[in-house]
Amino acid sequence: DATANPHRTTTHNPTSGHSAPFERLCSPAMKKEAIKLCLKNLNRLSRTAPVPEFCRKTVKPGIVHLGVGGFHRSHQAVYTDRCLQKDPAFGICGVGLVPGDKKMKDALAEQDNLYTLVTKNRDSTEVEIIGSIVDYLYAGDGNASTEVVQRLASLDTRIVSLTVTEKAYMIDDSTGNLDFSHPLIVHDLEHPENPKTPVGYVVAGLRQRMKRGLDAFTVLSCDNLPMNGELTKRVVLQFAECVDREDGRLVQWIKNNTSFPSTMVDRITPATTEADIEYLRKGFSIEDKWPVCAEEYTQWVIEDDFPLGRPDWEDFGALMVKDVKPYELMKLHLLNGSHSALAYLSYLKGHHSVHTAMEDEDISGFVKNYMECVTPTVPSVPGIDLAAYKLTLRERFSNPNVSDQVSRLCEDGSKKMQSFIRGALEELLEKGKPTKHVAGAVAGFIRHSRGVDEFGQAIEVKDPRAEELRAAAERVHSEGKAKDFLAEFLSEDIASSSRFNREVDEFLSVLDQEGGAEQVLKSLR
Numbered sequence: 001d002a003t004a005n006p007h008r009t010t011t012h013n014p015t016s017g018h019s020a021p022f023e024r025l026c027s028p029a030m031k032k033e034a035i036k037l038c039l040k041n042l043n044r045l046s047r048t049a050p051v052p053e054f055c056r057k058t059v060k061p062g063i064v065h066l067g068v069g070g071f072h073r074s075h076q077a078v079y080t081d082r083c084l085q086k087d088p089a090f091g092i093c094g095v096g097l098v099p100g101d102k103k104m105k106d107a108l109a110e111q112d113n114l115y116t117l118v119t120k121n122r123d124s125t126e127v128e129i130i131g132s133i134v135d136y137l138y139a140g141d142g143n144a145s146t147e148v149v150q151r152l153a154s155l156d157t158r159i160v161s162l163t164v165t166e167k168a169y170m171i172d173d174s175t176g177n178l179d180f181s182h183p184l185i186v187h188d189l190e191h192p193e194n195p196k197t198p199v200g201y202v203v204a205g206l207r208q209r210m211k212r213g214l215d216a217f218t219v220l221s222c223d224n225l226p227m228n229g230e231l232t233k234r235v236v237l238q239f240a241e242c243v244d245r246e247d248g249r250l251v252q253w254i255k256n257n258t259s260f261p262s263t264m265v266d267r268i269t270p271a272t273t274e275a276d277i278e279y280l281r282k283g284f285s286i287e288d289k290w291p292v293c294a295e296e297y298t299q300w301v302i303e304d305d306f307p308l309g310r311p312d313w314e315d316f317g318a319l320m321v322k323d324v325k326p327y328e329l330m331k332l333h334l335l336n337g338s339h340s341a342l343a344y345l346s347y348l349k350g351h352h353s354v355h356t357a358m359e360d361e362d363i364s365g366f367v368k369n370y371m372e373c374v375t376p377t378v379p380s381v382p383g384i385d386l387a388a389y390k391l392t393l394r395e396r397f398s399n400p401n402v403s404d405q406v407s408r409l410c411e412d413g414s415k416k417m418q419s420f421i422r423g424a425l426e427e428l429l430e431k432g433k434p435t436k437h438v439a440g441a442v443a444g445f446i447r448h449s450r451g452v453d454e455f456g457q458a459i460e461v462k463d464p465r466a467e468e469l470r471a472a473a474e475r476v477h478s479e480g481k482a483k484d485f486l487a488e489f490l491s492e493d494i495a496s497s498s499r500f501n502r503e504v505d506e507f508l509s510v511l512d513q514e515g516g517a518e519q520v521l522k523s524l525r
Contacts, residue, residue, distance in 0.1 A: 034287040037129065039112040045129060048284050049116070052131030054084040059091035059134050060156050064148075064205075064217075066198050067164035068094035068104055068133065073115060074269040074294035076161060076222055079318055081132035083311035090158070090311040091134040095148055097164070097198065098140045105138035107289035116280060116291040120401035126296075127284050145194045145201075152205025153212060158308035160205065161220040162232070164198045166415050167464060169225070169235055173418055178238040185239070192243045202232075203240045206258060207250055216257040218306045222265050226332055226419055227325060229262030229303060236260070261303035262324040264331055268295045268396060270404050295402040297392070301327040319383075326381040329423075333374045334386075335393055336420040341370045341437070342397070343409035344444030348453060348517035355403035358394070362518065365525025366437065367394060373437040377424040411462040413445055414469060414489055422490050429497050439503035440524045446485055446504070447511040449473040454514055465489075477512070481505060 035041050035048070042051045063080065065072060077092060084091060094113075096105050108115065113133040119126040139148050152160060172179040178199070179185060188200030195201050206216055219236065221228035236258075237251055244250035269292065276293050280286050300313065304320040314320045321327070342354070342363055351357035358364050371390045378386060396402075425438050449469040451459050463469055472485045482504045487495035494500060510516045510523075 032285040034281040034285045036287045037111045037114050037116065037289075039114065042114075042129070045286060048286060050128040052081065052084070052114075052129065054088060054131070056091075056131055056134060059084055059088040061093035061135050061151070061154075062090040062156055063092045063159045063161055064095060064151055064157050065092050065133075066095045066097060066160065066162045066201060067168070068096060068101070068108075068136065069163060070269045070272065070292050070294075071265075071267070072161075072163045072222070073130065073133075073292040074117060075265055075267045075298060075300065076163070077132045078117060078130060078298075079300060079313045079316055080311055081130045082316040083313065084132060086315075087311060089156075089309075092132050093135040093137065093151055093157075094133050095151075095201075096136070096138045096140050097168075097196070097201070101140045102138060104290065105136055105140075108133065108136050110289055116286055116288045118276060118280060118291050118293040119296050120293055120399070121296045122399050122401060125279075125283075125401070127280065127286070129286075142194070142196070145196070148201060149193065149195075149204045149208060152201065152217070153208035153214070155214060157205075157217050159218045159220055159306065159310060160202060161222055162198055163222045165412075166223060166225050166419065167412070168198050169223075169231065170197060170199065171231070171235065173415070176234075178235045180242070188239070189242050199232075199235050199239045202236055203243060203250075203254075206236075206240070206254055207243070210250060210253045215308055216254065216259075218259045218261065218308060218310070220261060220263065220302075222263050224265065224336065224419075226328060226423070227262050229260040229324075233258075233260035257307075259305040259307055261305040262328065263303070264299070264301040264324050264327045266299040266331055266335065267297065268399075268402050268404065269293070270402055271408070293402065295396060295399055297396055299331075321382075326379045327384075330378050330381050330384065330386070330389065332420055333377050333424040334371055334390060336416070337374060337424055337441075338367055338370055338393065338397075339409050340413070340416045340420050340445070341441035342367050343406055344413070344448040345440065345517050345521055346406045347410055347448060347459070348444060348511065349521065350517075351406050353403040354406060354409065355398055355400040357406060358398040360521075362521035362525050364394065364398075366440070366521050367397070369524060370437040370441065373434060374424045374428070376431065376433050377427040407460075407462075410448060412464065413449070413461075414463050414465045417442070417445060417490060422494065425500075426491065426493055429494065429500060435497075435500050436503055437524055439500055440507050440520055442486070442490070443482075443504050443507035443511060443520070444517070446473050446476055446482060446508060447516075450477060454512075454516060476508065480509070482508060 117130050137148050139145050170179045170182045170185050184197045188195040188197050195204050221232040240251045300318040303324050346357040428435050450473040451461050451470045476482050476485050483495050483501050510519050
């Protein structure tokens with residue numbers, strides 16, 4: 001475990017939920033008044049949970065992080081927290097870019113930017129207080145964009161990292177390039193010094209550093225995207241080229257001075273619930289407005305290219321490598337692809353949480369076979385036993401203490417199919433390998449996209465292309481052919497495979513019947 005900490009406070013859970021720990025921890029002998037999480041209370045809180053051992057007053061914000069959500073706080077911020085006692089130059093200044101980030105800003109402000117990490121193992125729960133975020137700027141209302149750009153241009157800033165989700169890179173799916181027609185990109189090109197998008201902020205910060213004669217910071221994408229460093233570099237250069245049409249100095253300076261290492265990140269981090277907040281308050285006497293919950297497993301693979309230095313993340317389990325791609329393909333095809341594969345058929349069968357879906361033998365059998373189906377697309381990965389990795393994935397999916405919602409896995413399917421399914425499928429078709437299990441997953445996606453289940457109940461399709469998906473899926477239903485849908489939402493190469501079309505069409509005909517999801521899953525387990 002890369003975040004292993006022998007000082008974490010642990011509670012053993014004899015059952016998969018919170019009820020048993022609540023009974024034990026809330027017995028009359030153990031009831032205590034909850035202590036508000038903030039800097040002045042750290043000494044008192046240290047009797048309940050481990051607290052940062054470094055002096056926060058000496059920490060400089062060497063990392064500016066765009067998009068402080070649950071995953072950043074359970075992952076990169078935790079690795080960085082471990083490093084700060086040795087090197088205080090790499091604290092984190094978080095930045096909120098959208099209006100929804102105000103809730104995070106308010107929660108962290110009340111707590112001096114401290115928060116609690118709740119690690120949920122299958123049989124125990126561990127808590128500790130994380131202090132690596134030492135400042136937070138909220139630009140979601142447009143009032144702090146200048147302050148954010150100045151922080152990016154600060155001499156202290158050495159790394160600018162991002163977890164903003166794939167949508168915020170403003171990629172045109174049809175070209176793989178920056179979507180210059182997107183209203184927010186149009187705004188940022190018209191107002192480059194007062195941006196709204198992540199790419200706009202990165203370019204504005206680099207532009208200021210060039211003007212001041214400072215070295216470029218490292219741009220570190222930690223989003224769940226294939227070769228995220230290469231993608232980030234591409235959109236940054238494309239945006240900079242439009243900003244800098246006169247002499248091209250900025251583009252050339254970025255090319256010559258800025259590194260964009262790719263990363264592979266992994267830690268299941270479900271959304272924090274009111275029950276989690278209450279559990280922390282009653283079970284550990286910690287009053288935290290917004291703790292973050294995560295599984296124990298964590299992985300971070302990073303291309304080691306940091307001209308201005310970095311924390312010693314490898315001392316706490318991160319892998320610093322020359323080439324992230326094998327690890328990236330392993331995760332995209334086996335973890336992310338399997339998540340998307342199980343999501344739609346599980347939803348159509350009536351499951352709401354991932355761990356209960358995995359208790360269904362039809363689904364767990366399908367997931368195992370799906371992983372075997374796509375394994376030929378995974379290259380040799382240094383230091384990884386693929387059989388053990390796949391088994392670990394299925395165990396993680398089955399962990400009732402960090403069970404994700406099936407509906408959340410179904411979100412943004414049009415983008416996830418492109419990122420997690422398409423590459424593996426195209427390679428399987430090219431090699432002439434079996435594709436039946438991928439066809440079942442794609443059929444589930446198409447059927448879910450219609451926005452109504454077999455009983456006529458509405459399905460909320462959360463996707464930036466929801467209306468297009470619904471219309472295309474209805475055409476598939478009326479025509480009985482998925483070819484046009486496959487061409488629009490996967491690729492022309494996939495749509496040109498008569499074998500794959502036949503497999504998808506056959507599964508869709510079954511899914512239109514009562515109990516169709518169960519029939520499809522039984523045929524694939």
